[in-house]
Amino acid sequence: MTIVRSLLARREALLVLACLLLLAAITARFPAFSTPKNLAGVFNDTSILIMMALGQSAVILTKSIDLSVAANVALTGMTVAMLNHLVPGLPVVVLILVAIGMGMLLGAINGFLVWWLDIPAIVVTLGTMTIFRGLAFVESGGAWVNAHEMSPAFLELPRTLILGLPVLSWTGLVAIVLATLLFTRTGLGRAFYATGGNAVAAVYAGIDIGKTRFLAFVLSGTVAGLCGYFWVSRYAVAYVDVASGFELDTIAACVIGGVSTIGGVGTVGGVVLGALFLGIIKNALPVIGISPFWQMAISGAIIITAVVINARGERVKGRVILRRKELPL
Amino acid sequence: MNAMPSTDTPTTEPILKMTGISKTFPGVKALSDVALELRPGHVTALIGENGAGKSTLVKILTGIYQPDGGNIEIDGKKVDLPTAEAAQDLGITAIHQETVLFDELTVAENIYIGHQPRNRYGLIDWAAMHARAAAILHGIDAPISTRTRLKDLSIAQRHLVAIARALSIDARIVIMDEPTAALSYKEVEELFGIIDRLKKAGKAILFISHKFEEVWQICEYFAVFRDGRQVGAGRLDEVSHNDLVKLMVGRDVTQAFPKLPAEIGDVVLKVDGYCHPTEFDQVSLELRRGEILGLYGLVGAGRSEFCQALFGVTHPSAGTVTLSGKPITVRSPSDAIDAGIVYVPEERGRHGAITAMSIVSNISLPSLKVTSRRNFLRMAEEFDLARKYAERLDLRAASLSQPVGTLSGGNQQKVVIGKWLATLPKVIILDEPTKGIDIGSKAAVHAFMSQLAVEGLAVIMVSSEIPEILGMSDRVIVMREGRMAGVFEREGLTPEALVRAATGNKEAAA
Numbered sequence: 001m002t003i004v005r006s007l008l009a010r011r012e013a014l015l016v017l018a019c020l021l022l023l024a025a026i027t028a029r030f031p032a033f034s035t036p037k038n039l040a041g042v043f044n045d046t047s048i049l050i051m052m053a054l055g056q057s058a059v060i061l062t063k064s065i066d067l068s069v070a071a072n073v074a075l076t077g078m079t080v081a082m083l084n085h086l087v088p089g090l091p092v093v094v095l096i097l098v099a100i101g102m103g104m105l106l107g108a109i110n111g112f113l114v115w116w117l118d119i120p121a122i123v124v125t126l127g128t129m130t131i132f133r134g135l136a137f138v139e140s141g142g143a144w145v146n147a148h149e150m151s152p153a154f155l156e157l158p159r160t161l162i163l164g165l166p167v168l169s170w171t172g173l174v175a176i177v178l179a180t181l182l183f184t185r186t187g188l189g190r191a192f193y194a195t196g197g198n199a200v201a202a203v204y205a206g207i208d209i210g211k212t213r214f215l216a217f218v219l220s221g222t223v224a225g226l227c228g229y230f231w232v233s234r235y236a237v238a239y240v241d242v243a244s245g246f247e248l249d250t251i252a253a254c255v256i257g258g259v260s261t262i263g264g265v266g267t268v269g270g271v272v273l274g275a276l277f278l279g280i281i282k283n284a285l286p287v288i289g290i291s292p293f294w295q296m297a298i299s300g301a302i303i304i305t306a307v308v309i310n311a312r313g314e315r316v317k318g319r320v321i322l323r324r325k326e327l328p329l
Numbered sequence: 330m331n332a333m334p335s336t337d338t339p340t341t342e343p344i345l346k347m348t349g350i351s352k353t354f355p356g357v358k359a360l361s362d363v364a365l366e367l368r369p370g371h372v373t374a375l376i377g378e379n380g381a382g383k384s385t386l387v388k389i390l391t392g393i394y395q396p397d398g399g400n401i402e403i404d405g406k407k408v409d410l411p412t413a414e415a416a417q418d419l420g421i422t423a424i425h426q427e428t429v430l431f432d433e434l435t436v437a438e439n440i441y442i443g444h445q446p447r448n449r450y451g452l453i454d455w456a457a458m459h460a461r462a463a464a465i466l467h468g469i470d471a472p473i474s475t476r477t478r479l480k481d482l483s484i485a486q487r488h489l490v491a492i493a494r495a496l497s498i499d500a501r502i503v504i505m506d507e508p509t510a511a512l513s514y515k516e517v518e519e520l521f522g523i524i525d526r527l528k529k530a531g532k533a534i535l536f537i538s539h540k541f542e543e544v545w546q547i548c549e550y551f552a553v554f555r556d557g558r559q560v561g562a563g564r565l566d567e568v569s570h571n572d573l574v575k576l577m578v579g580r581d582v583t584q585a586f587p588k589l590p591a592e593i594g595d596v597v598l599k600v601d602g603y604c605h606p607t608e609f610d611q612v613s614l615e616l617r618r619g620e621i622l623g624l625y626g627l628v629g630a631g632r633s634e635f636c637q638a639l640f641g642v643t644h645p646s647a648g649t650v651t652l653s654g655k656p657i658t659v660r661s662p663s664d665a666i667d668a669g670i671v672y673v674p675e676e677r678g679r680h681g682a683i684t685a686m687s688i689v690s691n692i693s694l695p696s697l698k699v700t701s702r703r704n705f706l707r708m709a710e711e712f713d714l715a716r717k718y719a720e721r722l723d724l725r726a727a728s729l730s731q732p733v734g735t736l737s738g739g740n741q742q743k744v745v746i747g748k749w750l751a752t753l754p755k756v757i758i759l760d761e762p763t764k765g766i767d768i769g770s771k772a773a774v775h776a777f778m779s780q781l782a783v784e785g786l787a788v789i790m791v792s793s794e795i796p797e798i799l800g801m802s803d804r805v806i807v808m809r810e811g812r813m814a815g816v817f818e819r820e821g822l823t824p825e826a827l828v829r830a831a832t833g834n835k836e837a838a839a
């Protein structure tokens with residue numbers, strides 16, 4: 001019993017178990033789902049979510065939230081697609097750098113507003129979310145950039161195979177490694193945890209919490225910018241409503257992965273597993289033949305379950321504090 | 330002053346009588362066998378050091394805590410106060426230090442929250458509520474519209490609303506817990522005007538204050554608490570200021586907290602003319618190796634604010650800091666830590682540990698530059714650092730990877746102190762190092778501070794506890810209302826001198 005409980009206490013273990021059970025249930029009816037080739041496909045499909053959820057988790061760790069990431073994808077995606085259409089000779093590397101730079105800038109705007117104006121992140125990014133999408137509409141005039149208007153190199157890169165895996169999957173894997181290094185082995189990563197865990201204590205320990213939050217937003221924006229390119233080239237189309245509502249998926253992946261919405265708690269492994277869990281469900285439900293509306297309901301139920309588990313973890317700590325405060329019995 | 334003792338006034342019968350009240354918290358005896366009487370139409374001052382049990386008594390009177398034993402009588406009848414509501418029904422109300430009101434609600438709603446007038450359908454009767462609130466405010470000469478939101482009022486006006494609320498429940502016993510702490514001189518005068526009116530209306534008032542001159546101005550009776558006991562009570566006109574100070578401090582304390590003899594070395598820290606626009610003015614000090622400098626004063630005297638500015642949390646408007654002979658500029662805590670000044674804040678729970686993080690990460694947090702190589706943290710070095718200080722501080726934990734939140738309070742403190750020692754500071758500022766911990770742990774903290782001084786650290790200790798200041802400090806600076814009110818050497822320092830400097834009673838100081 002204690003073993004089970006300590007296992008359940010590790011969110012990663014719980015998620016691996018949940019993913020395996022889910023795969024087993026699906027495989028029971030559709031054995032083809034669990035072939036290595038299909039699973040690699042699921043991972044490739046989920047790579048964008050993994051990367052953006054990692055960026056989002058940095059922001060949530062600092063006790064903030066970034067609602068503008070999906071709009072960032074739409075704006076940078078539209079920008080590089082139009083650039084590719086207008087200047088077909090531009091190398092893809094330049095376009096990727098543009099996407100990264102632009103995403104970084106959009107993230108810096110969020111971070112700047114949160115840092116200097118001291119406005120709650122949810123309000124700032126709710127505003128910039130609308131602005132970014134609005135800008136995507138302004139620059140495109142509401143028009144679509146379709147596959148035939150994009151250069152072959154622009155479209156090919158994400159699916160180019162290296163050692164049997166597409167570039168998109170490799171980027172996802174590299175992102176996981178880099179995030180692990182950043183979160184566990186650098187002062188900035190530690191500052192993310194400290195800022196969200198106890199902002200006052202972080203200040204006293206010499207951490208500039210405003211700058212830390214700013215950098216978290218820059219990171220989240222940069223990743224979103226890169227994903228803006230991947231999104232339009234992978235789906236071979238750019239329009240204003242690209243990735244609509246995807247910011248909620250990134251937040252959901254974090255919450256399912258055990259990132260505390262009040263900051264300071266979460267791991268890269270948890271976030272990746274949270275994203276994969278959502279990815280498996282998204283890929284499997286159509287196979288099983290469940291309608292998209294049920295899919296939304298099921299995703300929602302899972303998110304609430306995860307939040308309940310998170311909240312239970314946090315409540316235990318609360319009791320300890322109460323005992324120390326010597327409240328009347 | 331040679332007023333005749335007013336023995337001609339017949340002593341009024343007390344409306345409230347508390348006898349034999351005791352209250353124990355796990356590990357701490359907060360009140361033992363305490364008595365208190367309040368008389369209608371009179372103000373009784375409740376005086377005592379921090380931790381003397383005043384707040385606990387207020388909480389018992391307002392039904393928040395239940396006493397372990399003793400009697401409470403109102404009008405000669407024994408009563409129980411099981412809940413805050415019961416206390417309110419019996420006409421007891423408290424106006425707290427930080428007034429507990431609702432910013433987003435209107436003045437009338439604040440006054441009547443919890444007992445709104447109802448119409449015959451059981452709905453809130455807004456017209457009656459505003460009319461009655463306006464009448465009460467008029468009665469205390471408070472020109473405040475009942476429809477104003479509370480957040481638009483000044484602190485003094487909020488106090489008036491709190492008083493109006495007390496009157497709205499037809500209170501007969503009004504408790505004022507340091508009501509003047511946040512008020513300006515003029516606002517205090519206005520408050521005293523209101524207290525006079527409450528007196529004339531026959532209310533019994535319990536007035537808790539650290540400021541002796543106020544006590545003398547407004548109160549007729551007094552009760553002094555010390556270490557959870559009532560050590561004296563009676564009519565104020567029968568005692569002197571010095572009598573009260575003696576009652577309040579009243580013990581032979583110098584032996585209780587022995588500072589080990591430490592070699593006092595060169596000047597490490599020199600602060601000259603430190604000023605802040607709102608918190609403190611012209612503070613200067615010199616601190617030597619091996620020295621413990623006590624910083625004494627009443628709550629709100631600007632001691633913590635001064636130390637926080639020294640540490641870079643806030644920014645001074647003028648003044649210079651010299652560390653080991655070199656002038657330094659501290660713009661942020663990170664600058665201070667790099668220079669060798671660290672600050673262990675008062676509320677270690679809120680300001681000290683990051684409870685969700687591991688012991689290792691907490692201890693290494695201000696020292697990450699030391700444990701990194703080429704910008705990457707080295708876990709082995711972090712563990713070494715944490716292990717070293719965990720051993721030195723005798724930290725009890727199953728594993729150093731354990732989150733700090735799972736440790737006991739005492740061990741959490743050790744993590745916080747270890748975190749600062751690991752930065753190898755030259756100057757360590759301890760803000761109320763023993764506030765709210767039991768006697769055994771206090772002794773351990775004091776021994777540890779002594780040890781730090783012996784090892785050559787320079788220590789600034791902010792404390793509101795006179796025995797601690799007298800026992801531990803080589804020198805004491807007293808602050809009052811943001812200014813230095815005196816510098817004292819250890820030899821021949823008396824509690825009375827400290828209290829006089831801190832309360833600023835000129836008559837008694839002469």
